[in-house]
Amino acid sequence: MGLLEGRVAIVTGGASGIGRAIAGAFAAEGARIFIVDVNAEGIAGVIADHGHNTADGCEADVRDEAAVRRAVERCVRRFGRLDIAVNNAGTGAFSPVHEMPLEEWQRVLDVNLTGVFLCLKHEAAQMIRQGDGGAIVNIASLNARQPAEGMAAYCAAKAGVAMLTEVAALELGRHGIRVNAIGPGLVRTPMTEPLRAVPGVEAAYLAETPLGFVGEPSDVAALALWMVSPAARWLTGQTIYLDGGASLRKYPPLFDLFAHSQATSE
Template structure:
């Protein structure tokens, strides 16, 4: 016999700021209790929890260091135990590099792969096992990047990890569909977050000539797509990559982030 918690439960990794925080708050608004993980910013995670509480939902926080697999994935089980189950996992925690390929140290390579690929693999595995045991399906959303699809100079480990996570998403979608578990990736472009040095920036004041929409994205715009995939409205969507980039990938991320004027818009 299966049991149902008083509210659906989501776990969002790296929810102490940026896309993770916006997602946690948006899922709370959707009616979900939220498990929040943080790596270095405990105060940020507590601020996110307070925002979730303002939406009338429960929040629990846990420290997560994805460079310590496989035990790091225990956080999924701990949060699920405290919140009464798990219905959605958002693998959002991530890291990157800005180093030429020939200069990347093995330790740096391993660090990025652990955080951006192996960690989401293991957290997704834990969540899927619990969802199967619960017997009511679920959602797993892997936050990748436009670099799931296209390369960037200086980001070899990041691109390798995000590209791998994108294909892993497709395998997960195929294998977990029979259990009613839908798996998708969300691939942001340049989003105004602490990771890009633009926390609390009004994106409308930041010109990006190389991006068709002419500006960076707001974390809440990414959260809206994640909420669609995590909720009932995304019930026939699985195995897809949802790019949220203002059209950047149509230009190519190298061009989209590097062009300095609008001359490309005219013949």
């Protein structure tokens, strides 16, 4: 019998990258998975991978509270309940803080922080109605604790996710709901492709990573699976940095690396 037999899990941003790997790991342990994402094609791909009895989903933008509420309701109509949620949908941006357009700051904060809040709010409300606990995992980042040049909005949003995780754990413990976060370092996904394509960035990042390799989505999925499993029943309010040790050192100097790559391509 799988670790998550009989459980129902929502994974936001589950159509790609880390979220898709997490959804797959949960399904492999017997959970039914419900994907909430803006990428309809990706959702269809996950359903095709796992079959209609195990997987479903709906297109929803995590910034839209009505859409998030409907997504949770749809999951419960489809699979009967909600036991686990992974708030993983996220986006990035790169610009110096003194030049960052307000719209860019707002977009990143809206998706990466307010989106996590809205999902957590409606997921937790459903779990409280059911009355038998639950487990929520928010996907933060190494950048919740380590600053990176050009990434003010992203870093601020992810630091917010780590603190939101603590407050939610404090409040929801009385309902038997555990809330934790994962702070991944550099992981090989479509989101980081443009960053990793800049010459020198991956090498500079690895030079600051004691274990010396980039993570895979399956590494994050393995930790998420443990966090929502009964084995982690005493864990709540924690952000675990899963980064090959990168948080022990410093983030690569992105301004210098980008300027150097521009100069050499001219």
